[in-house]
Amino acid sequence: MTIATVMVYVDPEQQAEGQVRIARDAANKFGASLTGVSAFAVEPPFVAEGVIIQEMTADDLKRLKLELSDKEQWFRSVAGLPKERVEWRSSVEYPTHSWSMKRDQPTGGDQAHAGKDRSMPFH
Structure with a gap:
């Protein structure tokens, strides 16, 4: 069996290193790259x-993006693999919008979607 990429979800607000290390070990076993994915909704x-009660501000978005950037550095540190074998994907937007807008763009993970019905985002 050939595996090109192992993908692991990285919780932006908390994370035990063990989950990333297990994914790293699986990537090493198969000679695959490791991709961390994370998002804030x-x-x-x-x-x-007619009155806006609660709205995300530009400062809120900036803070969330900074937190994801910090989490990327944490992920790369825990992964401990050469930089050419580690990828990071993150997003700050409404989850279904992010998925529907980006899922048809070429990525390293396209193999995982081959042959699946792409009309259903979480199929």
């Missing part, structure tokens, strides 16, 4: 009677 504004 950005909820649409909450509006009541």
